[in-house]
Amino acid sequence: xxxxxxxxxDHLKTTAVRAGFSFSDVVLPSEKTLLVxxxxxxxxxxxxxxxxxxLFLHGGALTAHTWDLCCxxxxxxxxxxxxxxxxxxxxxxxxxxxxxxxxxxxxxxxxVGTLGLDHFILAGMSMGAINALxxxxxxxxxxxxxxxxxxxxxxRRPGSHRIRDFVNGGAEPEPLDAIIERAxxxxxxxxxxxxxxxxxxxxxxxxxxxxVWKYDRRRFQxxxxxxxxxxxxxxxxxxxxxxxxxxxxxxxxxxxxxPLTAKAGRGRGPSR
Numbered sequence: 001x002x003x004x005x006x007x008x009x010d011h012l013k014t015t016a017v018r019a020g021f022s023f024s025d026v027v028l029p030s031e032k033t034l035l036v037x038x039x040x041x042x043x044x045x046x047x048x049x050x051x052x053x054x055l056f057l058h059g060g061a062l063t064a065h066t067w068d069l070c071c072x073x074x075x076x077x078x079x080x081x082x083x084x085x086x087x088x089x090x091x092x093x094x095x096x097x098x099x100x101x102x103x104x105x106x107x108x109x110x111x112v113g114t115l116g117l118d119h120f121i122l123a124g125m126s127m128g129a130i131n132a133l134x135x136x137x138x139x140x141x142x143x144x145x146x147x148x149x150x151x152x153x154x155x156r157r158p159g160s161h162r163i164r165d166f167v168n169g170g171a172e173p174e175p176l177d178a179i180i181e182r183a184x185x186x187x188x189x190x191x192x193x194x195x196x197x198x199x200x201x202x203x204x205x206x207x208x209x210x211x212v213w214k215y216d217r218r219r220f221q222x223x224x225x226x227x228x229x230x231x232x233x234x235x236x237x238x239x240x241x242x243x244x245x246x247x248x249x250x251x252x253x254x255x256x257x258x259p260l261t262a263k264a265g266r267g268r269g270p271s272r
Contacts, residue, residue: 002200011197012068018194019069026072029082036110042090043111046071046080052144053120054078055112057128059150061215063089065201066125078121083111085128087216089202099219101230105134112142123147130234137237171217173210179203 003011005028012026029044044064054074056067064082071080084091086107087099094103108131112120122143124132129151136146180196203211 002203002205003197007197007200011194012072015194015198016069016072018191021069021073023072027075029068029071034111034114036107036114039086039092039094039107041086041092041107041111042084044068044071044082046075046082048075048079051077051079053117054080055108055117055120055122056080056082057085057108057122057124057132058082058088059126059128060220061088061202061213063201063214065089065198067123081115081117083108085131087219089214093216093218097216097218097222099216099222100226101130101134101234104131105138108132108135109139109142118142119144121145121147123149124151125149126151130231133234133238134230137234173206173208173212175209176203176211179211 008028009026012028016023016026027047029046032043032045034041034043042064044067056064056070058064058066064084067080067082071082074080085104087093108122112118120143122132122135122145124130124147126149129148132146133148133151136143176196176199179199180192183195183199184190184192202214204214205211
């Protein structure tokens with residue numbers, strides 16, 4: 001993490017106020033690592049281990065810090081854990097560039113198995129939602145609830161291509177201001193000052209003073225037919241869910257245009 005603890009604390013206080021939260025105490029998570037297979041995974045543990053576990057999976061090109069405000073808001077009721085998935089944040093990149101849904105699903109299985117999490121809540125957004133859905137289809141008995149945000153088995157290609165174009169840009173190290181300018185062009189809703197600090201979680205400074213993204217862009221460059229086939233497989237697996245013991249599922253749609261089709265992204269309440 002590039003932010004100092006004081007900067008991180010101030011950033012959380014600022015973003016909380018802007019988001020309409022009022023916390024009596026802003027705490028920082030413990031930054032931990034765990035070896036799963038041959039990869040070392042970094043995760044944020046927000047404390048209160050005696051409470052019900054709630055594991056968060058971020059979206060593509062993002063990090064565990066996506067969930068900071070959610071974890072702050074929920075940590076008094078749940079043991080919140082946010083994972084940097086393979087090739088993202090400060091978790092190892094896959095040496096063989098294997099970023100298949102199946103491999104990421106097994107990362108989750110190995111991670112929760114090592115931590116001893118069972119009958120837990122799994123929440124994912126975008127890429128994280130797809131991986132969470134894959135886990136739920138294969139290991140439904142491990143979950144109590146599943147929360148999927150802004151993702152479904154099908155995507156609207158113009159929206160997904162726009163996201164892919166953005167994350168594949170900036171391949172070479174560049175000044176921080178140039179990165180912020182591109183990020184604001186992609187999402188003008190962001191506050192530039194808040195964005196600057198938020199990006200510190202997802203950037204790594206080079207010796208020449210320029211910055212590079214932490215995520216492995218090979219993940220986005222290989223999202224072709226094989227990835228589409230895996231997505232279709234999830235839809236088939238989901239259709240078989242009623243025949244198996246399964247977690248309660250909640251689906252949420254982002255309030256702004258997303259890569260989801262209307263059908264796949266329509267929010268719905270818990271269902272059995």
